[in-house]
Amino acid sequence: MALINENYLKLPGSYLFAEIARRVAKFKEENPAANIIRLGIGDVTRPLPPAIIESMHKAVDEMADEKTFRGYGPEQGYNFLIQKIIDTDYVSRGISLDTDEVFISDGSKSDVGNIQEIFGLDNIVAITDPVYPVYLDTNVMAGRTGVLDQSGRFGKVTYLVCNAENHFKPALPEKRADLIYLCVPNNPTGTTLTRDELKVWVDYAKANQSIILYDAAYEAYIREDNVPHSIYEIEGAKDVAVEFRSFSKNAGFTGTRCALTVVPKTVMxxxxxxxxxxxxxxxxxxxxxxxxxxxxxxxxxxxxxxSAAGQQQIKALVDYYMENARIIREGLASAGLEIFGGVNAPYIWLKTPNNMDSWAFFDKLLTDVHIVGTPGSGFGPSGAGYFRLTAFGSKENTLQAIERIKTKLII
Amino acid sequence: MALINENYLKLPGSYLFAEIARRVAKFKEENPAANIIRLGIGDVTRPLPPAIIESMHKAVDEMADEKTFRGYGPEQGYNFLIQKIIDTDYVSRGISLDTDEVFISDGSKSDVGNIQEIFGLDNIVAITDPVYPVYLDTNVMAGRTGVLDQSGRFGKVTYLVCNAENHFKPALPEKRADLIYLCVPNNPTGTTLTRDELKVWVDYAKANQSIILYDAAYEAYIREDNVPHSIYEIEGAKDVAVEFRSFSKNAGFTGTRCALTVVPKTVMxxxxxxxxxxxxxxxxxxxxxxxxxxxxxxxxxxxxxxSAAGQQQIKALVDYYMENARIIREGLASAGLEIFGGVNAPYIWLKTPNNMDSWAFFDKLLTDVHIVGTPGSGFGPSGAGYFRLTAFGSKENTLQAIERIKTKLII
Structure with missing residues (x-):
């Protein structure tokens, strides 16, 4: 008899974005005329920059000619790409890496989901709360987490609470943590850690022989000098950290699919x-x-x-979204909302007015001003009473959304 | 302390194709003038057909325009593709499928590797021997197999021996088998099962509540009428079988990466x-x-x-490789070698002359006639004394390779 992996049955019913899609579809069906603005899912909206388009056209043509056709490539990715990543993103910051320490993949979601496979099932997993759901769900599916309790927490997981009280900077765990997922700049809160704050985690990992799984998908959005772009800027990190990066958010690759994971040979x-x-x-x-x-x-x-052109073009792309982030931040603040993030990240995290439930605020925002955001509680128990908006819309939509919130949302 | 997944340590040292690459690189270094012909790895060599090139150029242009730009798509794939797969590959054979029963992926290697995650660890896995290594290795990594014994077998795995004596048609397992991997047409042996022979397996799975994981990556190469293109041509299979297909071998996508997995909602x-x-x-x-x-x-x-043009063009592609298969089959037979497969598959499986060890024959073929093939023993203990050649080279190289074997290989 073929037995299923019963860990899957421990997962709560529906994936966050599927539930959002369901509510939006229902609202749209009942209000077909409503002009819905989506500031919910972290998906980009600007087209791919010209340098990338040109390069892909050339590559398509190479595939049409037997002299330049490519079959199976290295599973780890082509060195032409890996070497440029190392030179541009790492060496420039004083970090040296060998080409076999960088693995090209189809997405950070795949990599942060799959990385847990190389670890034993008895490790204690620490995640921030709130958190990008993939870190947790993939560990549930593997059987590392125990079962969900009534508070919405899995028994064997170490939750690192991040809230307004601690400025969304998690404290070191009181209980043991073997695998620590950190996302800086953070999804969903849009907040960051400074070099000094991150060093505390690297030191903890070294002292406890723990591993930091460092998701740097949003590093291109960093604007402040004291926020590290790579965990390897921190002394000792090459012994304890795996770093995930993506082309999704800096170059608009969410539908094009390319990312990378750095695993230094010194990480044990x-x-x-x-x-x-x-x-x-x-x-x-x-x-x-x-x-x-x-x-x-x-x-x-x-x-x-x-390429030189590519670097300029992706900078313009990120600047475009960061202007949206500024519009949202300043607009929400002037509407009297308490907001966080959005300075070094494309995410703005807000406290729901009057301690409103996250999903109730989701429904209110959708119903009153036809704006889709993401309920903070969808990212974990400590996200309750918070809400996420993203800067990935068009500038026009972002301006219109903020105007609606300022003029039509009764809070 | 971060513990590793110690199941990985049970895997034998090096992946088959990595070892081949190592030996070829060494030979090339020592014999820089040798004109090596590669009939080893199952990688295609013909360029992508024009209809595919044209469609990808259009899609690249869509990504350059904000009105047609695509961000995240459905994880399961776009319906525009899924519906065409169902209509062309399944409905035409009397098989009905819903769009949510087909999952588009980046490759059959990923899917046949990942599918075991949804099953419990206590299932007994049955694989044919010889076998495509991914089925086995991914189960080793998950911890379902026990350890490797001196015969090269994992203690908890049910091996279904395929050899010349049973015409490479595995007998039903004597011991329990919960998850059964079948690859038809077969990699590496190039042999097939008829509808009646496959029905025996579907009936076994139904009677034992087992699941058949059916790899049909080479279905486009089937030439004989009594060989099923899909396991769902067999009555009852929609209750017990998952089917894997790929664009790698029918359309030349090994470096372009697209595949699909069919999981009917009735499979339990x-x-x-x-x-x-x-x-x-x-x-x-x-x-x-x-x-x-x-x-x-x-x-x-x-x-x-x-598309109509696409269907014609991929047929020409497959015909090209099958002409190579014919050249290899007939050439090796006339050279006095005992050969199998190659009629409904791009693989020719041969008995090494004088019961020579597979790796010894590999070295002999490389050294004497500068041809790279794949040692049968790399696919499992029962592959010992066999050898795989593929039809994926150019026609010119294939002809030259066979000429060399006929005139220069001393057997």
Whole structure:
């Protein structure tokens, strides 16, 4: 008899964005004339920059000619892309990496979801609360978390509370934490850690032989000098941290699919008998066994991000969204809402007025002003009473949304 | 302390194709003038057909325009592609499927590697021997197999021996088998099962509440009428089988990356207490949580496979490779070698002369006639004494390779 993985049954019913889609579809059906503005899901809206388009056209043509056609590439990605990533994003910040420490993939969601496979089931997982749901859900599915209790928490998970009281800077865990997921700049709160604050975590990981799984998908949005772009800017991080980056948010690749994961060869996990084992070797084995690389055409598109024109064009893209972030921040503040984030990130996190329930505020925003956001409670128990808006809309829509909130939302 | 997944340590040292690459690189270094012909890895060499190229160019242009730009698509794939797959590949054979029973992915390697995640760890896995290594290795990594014994077998795995004696048609397992991997047409042996032979497996699965994981990556190469193109041609299969298909081998997508997995809503797994659970729901949860879909550009390329021009062009592609298969089959036979497969598949499986060891024959073929093939023993213990050649080279190289074997290989 074929048995299922019963850990899946521990997952709560519906994935956050599916539930949002369901409510929006229902509202749209009942209000077909409503002009809904979506500031909910973290999806970009600007077209791909010209340098990337040009490079992908060339790559498509190469695939049409037997002399330049590409079949299977390296599962880890082409060196033409990896070397440019290292030179531009890392060496420029004083971080040296070998090409076999960088793994190209189809997305950070895949990588942050799959990375847990190389770890044992007895590790204690620490996640911030609120959190990007994939870190938690993939550990539930693997069987590391125990079951969901009435407070919405899994029994074996260490939750690192982030709220207005601690300025969304998690305190070190009181209980043991072997695998620590950190997302800086943070999704969903849009907040960050400074170099000094991040160093505390690296030191903790070193002292406890823990691993930091560092999601830097939003690093391109950093504007302040004291916020690190890579965890490897912190001394010692190359012994304890895996870093995830993506082309989704800096270059508009959400529908184009390319990301990367850095696993320095010096990062060690341990066997139960205490022997060291390089995570690089395990991740390489995982990727070569279960993955066949990113399309050549897409990797050529990603390569163009690193041309002079590409760098200028993606900077303009990020600037565009950050102008939206400013509009949202200043607009909401002037409407009397308490807001966080949006300075080094495309996310604005707000306290719901009058301690309103997150989903109630979602419904109110949708019904009153036809704006879709994301309920904070969807990101974890400590997100209750908060709400996320994103800067990924068009400037026109963003301006209109804020105007509606200022003039029509009764709070 | 961060513990690793120690199941990884049970895997034998090096992945088959990595070892081949190592030996070829060494030979090339020592013999820089040698004109090596590669009939080893199952990678295509013909460029992408014009209809696909044209469609991808259009899609790239859509990504450059904010009015047609695509961000995140459905994790399961776009319906424009799914509907064409159903209509062309399934309805035409009398098989009806709903769009939410087909999942588009970045490759069959990913899907056949990931599918085991939705199953419990106590299932007994049955694989043919020899076998495509991914089925086995991913189960080793998950912890379902026990450890490797001296014979090269994992203790808890049910091996279904396929050899010349049983015409490469596996017998039903004597011991229990909950998850049964079948690949038809087969990689590596190039052999097939008829409808009647496959029905025996569907009946077994129904009687034992087992699941058949059916890899049909090579279905486009089927030439004989009594070989099923889909397992769903067999009565009852929609209750017990998951089917994997790929654009890699029919349309040349090995470096372009697109595949699909069919999980009918009627296929059930079981909880330990015996309750039914639809695999479709579990796979959907797996994919939506850990995957973010295939690039829009690539899905548009795959869609073009189903245009009238695309269908003609991929037929020409497959015909080209099958002509190579004929050349290899007939050439090797006339050279006195005992050969199998190659009639409904791009793989020719041969018995090594004088019961030579597979790796010894690999070295001999490389050294004597500068041809790279794949040692049968790399696919499992029962592959020892066999060897795989593929039809994916150019016609010129294939002809030259066979000429070399006929005139220069001393056997």
């Amino acid at each position: 996990g341990y066997t139960t008998s205490g022997e060291k084992c390089a995570l690089n070797k395990l991740w390489n084995r995982r990727q070569t066994t279960k993955f066949n690389g990113v399309p050549y055409i897409i990797q050529k598109g990603a390569e163009a991000v690193y | 797994g079981y909880t330990t207490s015996g309750e039914k659970c639809a695999l479709n729901k579990l796979w959907n949860r797996r994919q939506t949580t850990k995957f973010n879909g295939v690039p829009y550009i690539i899905q548009k390329g795959a869609e073009a496979v189903y």
